Amino acid sequence: MPDINALLWPRHVALIGASPDLDSLRGRITHTLVSHPFAGQITPVTRSHAEVMGRTAYPSIAALPEPPQLAVLIVPAQYIPQELERCALAGVKAAVVLSSGFAEAPGDSGASLQREIAAIARRYDLAVIGPNAEGFANTAAALCPTFSPALEAGARPLLPGGPERGQVTVLAQSGGIGFSFFDHGRAKELAFRYVVTTGNEACLETMDIAEFVLAEGKTQALILLLEDIKNPATLRRVAEQALRAGVPIITAKIGRSEAGVRAAASHTAALAGAYDAYRAMFERYGLIEGFDIDEMIDLAGAFLACRGRLPAGKRVAICTASGGGGGWMADTCAAAGLEVPVLDADTRARLDLHLPAYGTSQNPVDATAQAVHKIGYAGLARLVIDSPTIDGLILVVTARSAKNLARQRADLEALVATAAKPILMWSYTLPAASSITLVRDMGYALITDIRNCARAFAAMADYRTLRERFLKPIEVRPSMPAERAAATAALAGGEPVLCEWEARPLLAAYGINSLAGTLATSADAAVAAAAAIGGPVALKVQSPDIVHKTEAGAVLINVASPSAVRSGYGKIVAAATDRLPSARIRGVLVQPMAAPGQEVILGIKRDATFGPMLLVGLGGVNVEVLSDVVLSPLPLAADAARGLLSRLKGARLFAAHRGRPPRDVEALVDVIERLARLAADFAAEIAEIDLNPVIVHAQGEGVSIVDALVVRRGVGAPAPASFT
């Protein structure tokens, strides 16, 4: 195992490519490295100078009297492999490769150099970040092997002074953006523990660093900029570890659009998985998605300030001296999915004693400037915070000058020390730097963007709910040996595609029952089967070679008379053979017409990064055109399936409407749970499953699976093109 401790906590660091020239990147990193009060040793390595910035330089790593734990390399790409090997031979345990010109460059020479780096790291068990990285910062050690201007020793110390506070760690492939979180967050008085940028990730990935950081237990919030995930299992592991520890992961994904994917590919040679699949992972594991640097910093700041008392629900009280500010915040909270309920009568009566006639205690509580002047922000909040109608509070303040807040310091500190519910502050005026420090020292989060404030409250409530569900014993039903055995048997054949009739035993193995039906291999048999059904029927050619039956004219519905069944049989078999003369026809499936209900599409598809994902979408022509589809990783317990369905934009279509009873959602949840379990158990054997349509009938009347198709993995010929 590469030693990440040697990377982040070395006692001795060698800088290979050190330079005194402050106009060069080499000089800038040398200067940044030596100008922070790092307690360990820093040794420049360069052939051009005997001394760099007051430190003795050595011509090569081998020449050092003592081997350093960490080597920082900033020499041209083509020299990196040999230098890295020299480091390993000299006893170095970890390296940061800052040079560019590897897999992100066109042609194979850079990629080949990068493969060499990976091989050397493996061979010598080195902890390597890069190449094409911007380095890292460990603020507690005052160690900053990076040329990021944000980490130049300067006006602002690496860590805020004042009371000890929760710490945030930033992990990013992109150096520019990674360090900009520090830049923005430090101005908001956030305490950063590490900022680590990993570049092309030839060896260590952000996820490896995340595991180290979580195990260390000194980080209370993670900011994660994702370009790609090389190993989805690590993401799952990290996400679960973080959830258990209650460390929120605030993440932004680059590559949400076609142009973004294009950029990521050229920039760090990332092959981004589908954004839909990432979103499904985020929803499942409670990763909080951010879309702007300040938004993510504000989210992290809110979580740090409110840890231990995240909101139990989404009901928020707003206390304000500015009527306009309170109204605006109320609208913004509603848009973020929060409730702003009228407060209970007791709370209002207590408030009304303090408010002038032109204030209001309803919610937003517009106390007016006069009352706030008298009882202070804390006095106002204390009157409201224990109301049973709310889960937390947003204080609308003006932090323009610190004077007013400083006067209320003791009172505000006492409030936050005892409040069982979270309190966020939104300042509509631009806060002075001294206000930001003061508010953070008092233990509050101060947010200036109104949307970020409401979003932070909502995200904290969502996170708490999801985490509490996660910490409960897992409800995923284990598959029975009999289920596995039956499915294994159903998969024994060598066909790459199973048509509906062939898919039935596989689905049935896990208790997923298709609509009744008979496979007829002659027109006579079809007529007999239809007679047995006794109403209009559907006729469908069954062939593993014809995936798009309807388009091939190989399906007839609402066939009512025996003569129509007879002629229909011949017609659709002819149409199928016409479409593909070599098609192997298994027969014609004769089925009753399904009762009406809400059409749903249900399936398993494979994401390039995350593997099998369950897909649910709303069918029916209107909703199909609107592409209302959601994904989930596997496995998927019934509870999670219910949550998944509620994420559909048209989820209301399942509810009762104008006298129509509600749909049988529980029956659908049952099928989803079984399908997800089947796909998870046989992830190596099954590529895709398509149940389309599934008709969800009225409550208590179940679902009808009207058509099915299974595409297998690693069997016979390549599967036909994706059918969803």
Add this chain to the structure above:
Amino acid sequence: MPDINALLWPRHVALIGASPDLDSLRGRITHTLVSHPFAGQITPVTRSHAEVMGRTAYPSIAALPEPPQLAVLIVPAQYIPQELERCALAGVKAAVVLSSGFAEAPGDSGASLQREIAAIARRYDLAVIGPNAEGFANTAAALCPTFSPALEAGARPLLPGGPERGQVTVLAQSGGIGFSFFDHGRAKELAFRYVVTTGNEACLETMDIAEFVLAEGKTQALILLLEDIKNPATLRRVAEQALRAGVPIITAKIGRSEAGVRAAASHTAALAGAYDAYRAMFERYGLIEGFDIDEMIDLAGAFLACRGRLPAGKRVAICTASGGGGGWMADTCAAAGLEVPVLDADTRARLDLHLPAYGTSQNPVDATAQAVHKIGYAGLARLVIDSPTIDGLILVVTARSAKNLARQRADLEALVATAAKPILMWSYTLPAASSITLVRDMGYALITDIRNCARAFAAMADYRTLRERFLKPIEVRPSMPAERAAATAALAGGEPVLCEWEARPLLAAYGINSLAGTLATSADAAVAAAAAIGGPVALKVQSPDIVHKTEAGAVLINVASPSAVRSGYGKIVAAATDRLPSARIRGVLVQPMAAPGQEVILGIKRDATFGPMLLVGLGGVNVEVLSDVVLSPLPLAADAARGLLSRLKGARLFAAHRGRPPRDVEALVDVIERLARLAADFAAEIAEIDLNPVIVHAQGEGVSIVDALVVRRGVGAPAPASFT
């Protein structure tokens, strides 16, 4: 006409309630007023002091040797009417009433005082803002009659130094929020002309000030915080005036949610119209909606920097030295509705000459730090800006330190002076104050929020498109005298509700033709009418007293045989009479069943603030549940109707789909245009119109109006409850 010039540009100001006590609001406003270098005269009026802050004080306004143009009043509410009248009698032309305790307080005494203020202002033709206002700032005159801490004379001058730049004016009812725009914007080096806060608006409204400001012609962008609109005609006039002048209005509406409406009502006694109607007004008149102070400031800053060269379309090039930053910006642009196309081959070839192998010219153009260091931001932008594939450019920069930008100043200034397309800068690092000043002095907008940057580009493109359409000769078809005459005749009766049959002549007057049909007043006549139609028919009882026919059982569809028509006739007439024995039955409408198509609901409804609005929604059970409805003010030309339809979430339902031809959108547009014209021409006579459903058939096959209902205004009994 009240003299707004006397309000904003007085030569002499009296402060009634002046005080030397800096701990009081009175003292703070006195101090703010006298400490700015206002060139005119400021006279304190107070009975308690002979001199206040070095200026001779007078015991009453009448005692002043010369009458001031403007009086600023900050005395208890109950004294305000008499003081205001004294001012008027002394020759004052304008007043700012800062005191609270008027219509925003519960009970009638405050409201009654406010009515007195309004009456006095009318009587003496005074230009009055307030009560419950926070005053205003006129930066050019250095006149700040406000107690807002944001306007205390201090570190930052009221106006930025440096080259003259475009100016923004802020208008708000809310003082706290109004001045916070100044606070946030001034830190971003925006030049403000006026900040005017109007409080309860007993007399002048923000819209009146807006008219003055637009006529003055010195303001290039308006920020407007809306709580309510007392006179929608003024909003229209202001919006049109601003569009003609090319002054964008960036607006936030308070009262978008139930809690927000509650807050606005208690705060400024505002009765907010429906937010949907406001949104329709914004869309129609190109008002740009903002949702956060910094977002609105960033939008204003972008418009000011890019005026004269707003983007002609939504294709954007992204130039960056940070790969991660470029990818993130590409995603954010896509999410904002922008396109990030791959650049044309010529541009790429030019770029490739300057990029190292690990850069890319596709778009985002990742030039790498190395190339940007060599050719500069301007050099890079110049290689891209003239590409025919893009409408503008976003430069991803790091403005952390001003040094680097200062070195490139001449080049960047030359670029912006000659570029025909807009260039926005996004800095992912937090810019130093000196960077902000420098970038703004060079003529660029510098945005640090990635979403605000993409949004600003998109908003500028939308604004330009909308404005160019607006400036074209108006395409609203005038109604013919024959149309008006026929409609007037159709409205001659005294009924408050017109059932479908009765609504037909009115609709037909404007060329809106319902589905064919015959009114049968006997079962025999119904059978004969059905026979004449010759297929299955619909039977619908016609009664002005039964609005909900279907719920009353007074409708039958798909009636196929003569006997079924006969029995159906009796059945539905009985059902109608059963529901309401007093119902006047006009007969039974016998109609063919309409051909299938996309169901739409179409109507006119009245908004409490804006009057008649046209409503279009997608019908069909799925889409109805999803409430996909949009509104538009009247009148509505065909072009605007097309735009309106494109705003439906399910607009794609009109397009061709799986072999089905596209719907006849032009026929629908024609009906919309006629309906809107009818409703506009007869706004005084018609309260609501409901065409539901309208079935839009395949292209070239028109629409079928299957049902109709008209509710009239000011006729007979009150209309039944709204039916949409």
